[in-house]
Amino acid sequence: MSEQSAGLTVEGLTRRFGGRDVVSDVSLQVAPGQVTCLLGPSGCGKSTTLRMIAGVDRPDAGRVLVDGRVLSDDTVQVPPERRHVGLMFQDFALFPHLTVAENVAFGLSGPKAERIARAEEMLERVRLAGFGPAYPHELSGGEQQRVALARAIAPRPRIMLMDEPFSGLDNRLRDGIRDQTLDILKEEGTSVVLVTHEPEEAMRMADEIALMRDGGIVQTGAPYNVYNAPVDRMAAAFFSDVNVIRGRVQGALTDTPFGAFLAPGVPDGTDVEIVIRPQHLRIDFDRDGRGPNPTPEDGVPARGTVMRARFMGHESLVEFRMDHDGSMLKATVPSVFLPQPGTALWLMIRRGRCFVFPVTG
Numbered sequence: 001m002s003e004q005s006a007g008l009t010v011e012g013l014t015r016r017f018g019g020r021d022v023v024s025d026v027s028l029q030v031a032p033g034q035v036t037c038l039l040g041p042s043g044c045g046k047s048t049t050l051r052m053i054a055g056v057d058r059p060d061a062g063r064v065l066v067d068g069r070v071l072s073d074d075t076v077q078v079p080p081e082r083r084h085v086g087l088m089f090q091d092f093a094l095f096p097h098l099t100v101a102e103n104v105a106f107g108l109s110g111p112k113a114e115r116i117a118r119a120e121e122m123l124e125r126v127r128l129a130g131f132g133p134a135y136p137h138e139l140s141g142g143e144q145q146r147v148a149l150a151r152a153i154a155p156r157p158r159i160m161l162m163d164e165p166f167s168g169l170d171n172r173l174r175d176g177i178r179d180q181t182l183d184i185l186k187e188e189g190t191s192v193v194l195v196t197h198e199p200e201e202a203m204r205m206a207d208e209i210a211l212m213r214d215g216g217i218v219q220t221g222a223p224y225n226v227y228n229a230p231v232d233r234m235a236a237a238f239f240s241d242v243n244v245i246r247g248r249v250q251g252a253l254t255d256t257p258f259g260a261f262l263a264p265g266v267p268d269g270t271d272v273e274i275v276i277r278p279q280h281l282r283i284d285f286d287r288d289g290r291g292p293n294p295t296p297e298d299g300v301p302a303r304g305t306v307m308r309a310r311f312m313g314h315e316s317l318v319e320f321r322m323d324h325d326g327s328m329l330k331a332t333v334p335s336v337f338l339p340q341p342g343t344a345l346w347l348m349i350r351r352g353r354c355f356v357f358p359v360t361g
Ligand SMILES: Nc1ncnc2c1ncn2[C@@H]1O[C@H](COP(=O)(O)OP(=O)(O)OP(=O)(O)O)[C@@H](O)[C@H]1O
Pocket: 017, 018, 022, 040, 041, 042, 043, 044, 045, 046, 047, 048, 049, 197
C-alpha cells in the first residue's frame, strides 16, 4: 500500500493554468536515499511538479505523501514549512547580512548554541569547517553553493527538492559539487527529486529518470534503461542526436537500403521509423565501388559521401549524404579518423542498437 511506503509518494498530480493541463497525472515513488530526476525540455512542467511537492503551489488533483503521511490531497494541504522538505535552487540566495554559520542555522529551531553547533557540523560535512564567521560575499560561487547545501540539509529534511541547482556553476566545479552533494544526501537517507533539462546531468546523478513531455511522464527507469530502451523517437532523441530511416512493414520486416529490419508485432502496411544513434553506424572504405559484405549483425552496406567531418576531441562527427536517396546521416567515429569532404564511404547499421517505432499521428 502506498500509505505505508517510506520516502516520497506522488500520485496523479495534476495542475491546470488557463484551462490547460501543465502537469497531468504525474506519479512517482522515491525511496529514502534515492535520486529521481525529472528530465524534460523547457516548459514541460518539471518546476510546477516540484512546486506542488514543496507545497508552494496547490494541485488541482492528486496526492503527495511522505513516509505514508498525506501532505496534500483534496482536503489536506500541509504548509511548506511543515513538510520537512529541503529546497535547493539555482538561485540559492544566501542572506548577505548573516554570517555563513547563521545562514546554515537559519531554518533550525532550538537554543541558539545548539543551532550554531549543528550549523558547524553541517559546514564540516560540506568541507567548509572554519568558514562559519565569514560572510557570503567572501566566498567563491562553489563555496556559496556548499553553504546552500549545508543550509538545506541542516534541518534533516526527509525530502530534498532541487531545481537545476548546479547550473550556475562552471563546469569544473560542478562535477565535484554534484558528487559531494549526492554522497551527503544518500548518507542522510533523503529522498531527492532533481529537476534538470540536461540529459547528461540526469544520467550522472539519477537512480531513476522520469522523462517528461507536455506535462506528463512518458518514461520512467534507470538511466541505462531509459537511454537504451527509449519508448519512442522523441525519447531517444532527447538523449543524443539520432538518425531516422523510414520504411513500411511487410511480414514483420521493414526493407530499407540497409537491408531488412525486424518489426515484430507491427501490422503489415504500418509506416515505421528506424532510429539509430550516430555511434551505432559502422563505417567502411569504398573498394572500387564496392563495400563490405553484408552480415546478420550489421545488415547491408549503403554508400554515402562525406559532406562534413568535425573533430570533437575523443571522436569525430561525420555527416553523409546517402547515394540512394540524398538523405543525410550522422555517424561518430574515433577521432583518429577525420575523413575529407567528398570521400565515398559505406555505412552499416548495428541491428542490436537500433529502435523501430510505428509512426504515430
Ligand atoms: N503560475 C502560472 N500561470 C500560468 N502558467 C504557468 C504558471 N506556472 C507555470 N505555467 C506554465 O506551465 C508550463 C510548465 O512550466 P514549468 O515551469 O513547470 O516548466 P519546466 O519544465 O520547469 O520548464 P523550465 O525548464 O523552463 O523551467 C509552462 O508553459 C508555463 O508557462
